[in-house]
Amino acid sequence: xxxxxxxxxxxxxxxxxxxxxxxxxxxxxxxxxxxxxxxxxxxxxxxxxxxxxxxxxxxxxxxxxxxxxxxxxxxxxxxxxxxxxxxxxxxxxxxxxxxxxxxxxxxxxxxxxxxxxxxxxxxxxxxxxxxxxxxxxxxxxxxxxxxxxxxxxxxxxxxxxxxxxxxxxxxxxxxxxxxxxxxxxxxxxxxxxxxxxxxxxxxxxxxxxxxxxxxxxxxxxxxxxxxxxxxxxxxxxxxxxxxxxxxxxxxxxxxxxxxxxxxxxxxxxxxxxxxxxxxxxxxxxxxxxxxxxxxxxxxxx
Amino acid sequence: xxxxxxxxxxxxxxxxxxxxxxxxxxxxxxxxxxxxxxxxxxxxxxxxxxxxxxxxxxxxxxxxxxxxxxxxxxxxxxxxxxxxxxxxxxxxxxxxxxxxxxxxxxxxxx
Numbered sequence: 001x002x003x004x005x006x007x008x009x010x011x012x013x014x015x016x017x018x019x020x021x022x023x024x025x026x027x028x029x030x031x032x033x034x035x036x037x038x039x040x041x042x043x044x045x046x047x048x049x050x051x052x053x054x055x056x057x058x059x060x061x062x063x064x065x066x067x068x069x070x071x072x073x074x075x076x077x078x079x080x081x082x083x084x085x086x087x088x089x090x091x092x093x094x095x096x097x098x099x100x101x102x103x104x105x106x107x108x109x110x111x112x113x114x115x116x117x118x119x120x121x122x123x124x125x126x127x128x129x130x131x132x133x134x135x136x137x138x139x140x141x142x143x144x145x146x147x148x149x150x151x152x153x154x155x156x157x158x159x160x161x162x163x164x165x166x167x168x169x170x171x172x173x174x175x176x177x178x179x180x181x182x183x184x185x186x187x188x189x190x191x192x193x194x195x196x197x198x199x200x201x202x203x204x205x206x207x208x209x210x211x212x213x214x215x216x217x218x219x220x221x222x223x224x225x226x227x228x229x230x231x232x233x234x235x236x237x238x239x240x241x242x243x244x245x246x247x248x249x250x251x252x253x254x255x256x257x258x259x260x261x262x263x264x265x266x267x268x269x270x271x272x273x274x275x276x277x278x279x280x281x282x283x284x285x286x287x288x289x290x291x292x293x294x295x296x297x298x299x300x301x
Numbered sequence: 302x303x304x305x306x307x308x309x310x311x312x313x314x315x316x317x318x319x320x321x322x323x324x325x326x327x328x329x330x331x332x333x334x335x336x337x338x339x340x341x342x343x344x345x346x347x348x349x350x351x352x353x354x355x356x357x358x359x360x361x362x363x364x365x366x367x368x369x370x371x372x373x374x375x376x377x378x379x380x381x382x383x384x385x386x387x388x389x390x391x392x393x394x395x396x397x398x399x400x401x402x403x404x405x406x407x408x409x410x411x
Contacts, residue, residue, distance in 0.1 A: 022383040052351025056383025060372065064363035096382055099407045100396055106407050109382040138406055144320055146380065173319040174365035188318075200325070204318040234324065238315040269330045269346060 009084070010114030010123055011035075014092045016130040017042050024127060025049045025057025028109040029065060031125055032094045036129070036153040038069045056107060059096060059149060067178035071153045072187060074160045076170045078148030083112060085161035092125075098145035099223045103154065105145070112150075156183035157190040169200045176204070184208035199225055203235060210242050218242045233263040237274045239260075247287025253278065319365065331366045339369040346376050 015034040019027035019042070026042035026049055033040050039247045048065040049057040066073035076082045086093050100106030110132070114123035122139040126132040143150075152160060152241035156179060160168065172187045179187070188205035195201055206221035225232055238260035244252035256278045263270040295296065320330045340361055347357050358368075361369070372379075399405045 025382050028382075047353065047356045051347070051381055054350060054381035054383070056381030058372075058376075058379055058381055060361065060364060060368045060379075063368070064360060068359070075328060090411075096380060098380075100405055101399070103378065104396060106396070106405075107380040107382040134406075142406065169318070170322055173317070173322050174368075176318060178363050203321055207315055207318055210315065222376045233319050234316045241315050250321065267324065269324060269328075270316065272332075273314075 008114065008116050009087045011087065011090065011092050012113070013109065014125060016125050022055045023050060023057075024109040025062060028094050028111050028125070029057075029062050031111045032092055032151075032153045033069055033071065033177045035092055036071055036155055038071060038153075040069065046278065051076075052117045057109070062094065062109070062151065063174075064178075066151075070178070070180050071155060071182050072158075072171050072175045072179075073151050074154050076150045076152060076160065077162060077167075083150055083160055084115060087112065087114065087154050089161040090091070091161070093150045093152055095143055096146040096149040097139075097142040099142055102145060107146070135148065136175040157186035157214075159190060159194060163194060165195050165198055165201070169198070169204065173204060173280040181208060181212045182194055185212060199229065199232070199235075203238075206235075206242075207238060209259075210238070210245070215242055215246050219246070231262050231266060233259045233270050233274065236262065237270065237277050240277060240281075246270075246290050248291035249281050250286050251291070253281050256281070323367075331370065336366045336369065339366070339373045342373040343369050343376070346373070350376075 013035075015031050017027045017030045023042060025048060026045040029045055029049065030040055030042040031259060034044075048068065049061045051058060051061075055183050058101055063073040063075075073238055076086060083095075084165045095110055095112055097108045097110060099108050108126070110124045110126035112122060112124055115121070115136075116123065118131070119131045119136055122136055124132045124134055124139075126134075154160060154171075172184075172191065175187075176184055184207045185205070188208055191198065191201035192205050202221050202225055206218045206225070209215075209218035209221065219239065219242045222235050222242060225235040226239060229235070236255055240252045240256035240259060243255060256274060260271065260274045260278060263274050323330045343364070344357055344361055347360065348354065352360065364372070394407055396407045400408045
């Protein structure tokens with residue numbers, strides 16, 4: 001049942017912060033954030049993740065605080081093998097454990113930093129112990145009762161050990177509102193490099209380019225999507241907005257109208273947003289100087 | 302450029318990547334109204350649970366729309382990792398006994 005690990009792994013450089021009362025959340029999060037290059041102390045995180053009446057921290061708030069630090073929280077697959085893969089890649093894993101029983105749960109966050117030879121022991125930064133050796137069976141039981149929940153902190157552009165496109169792109173998209181624009185570009189660019197045919201990755205990249213003011217590149221990427229999927233209403237909508245920002249209002253209106261017609265048939269959820277887009281375009285003339293034809297980006301670009 | 306030669310401020314709010322993913326996976330997107338309702342509800346629940354009014358909006362802003370929806374329905378049932386000291390009274394005694402007999406690892410070194 002234990003995977004055969006022939007060599008010990010221990011990420012001994014992982015910072016350690018002893019927890020204060022009830023505050024394993026801030027302590028554990030501070031450890032993985034510092035490891036990912038964010039200089040932050042547990043005390044700085046208390047206001048971000050601690051719920052006073054519950055005497056603890058919710059898992060989703062650890063994700064939220066990670067995003068606020070311009071990093072991407074990635075939930076690993078709920079298996080020991082996935083956890084070990086992250087350790088192998090040099091990333092410590094923040095886990096939730098139930099140290100009590102099913103009906104008397106005692107929830108606790110710790111950071112897994114290693115596994116000993118023969119896979120007998122898991123090494124954790126936990127509570128006030130810098131190096132807690134937990135029997136693998138005990139760790140797995142406590143982790144299983146927490147649904148094998150674990151997360152790693154990715155720097156934008158970094159890929160997890162087992163990069164699943166849907167999981168990764170969901171993680172990036174949910175972090176997106178909190179990320180800096182360069183971080184958004186880096187994250188989606190990396191996804192596009194890894195999965196060049198992935199439309200969501202290209203869409204996210206185009207959106208980031210638009211936010212960065214790189215209108216030509218944004219437009220090229222949206223046009224690449226639309227060339228492949230002419231009925232992609234969301235891409236058409238966003239393309240219209242980029243085209244409008246280049247001063248080509250006539251063309252933008254035409255594209256948005258096309259998007260609206262398609263949405264009315266295929267994607268009713270988008271009818272509202274696209275209608276709003278149409279209403280935004282000023283009824284002024286095209287800016288002939290700025291408005292020039294743009295080539296679409298090739299899939300490798 | 303507008304007719305007056307002044308730059309036109311773009312009021313663009315493109316469809317987000319997150320919205321696209323929701324659409325692809327579920328065929329629908331949480332509306333702005335649904336999201337706002339969830340946000341308001343979670344805000345109230347957070348304030349009731351001791352989050353400071355100064356912090357609450359920043360904390361909520363970093364949660365995804367799906368996370369907000371989930372929280373607004375299930376907040377009290379979710380694990381709140383705190384630690385060993387979150388145990389009181391009879392639960393403490395029960396767990397101490399279980400720990401000493403090796404059933405749990407709350408207090409004893411493994």
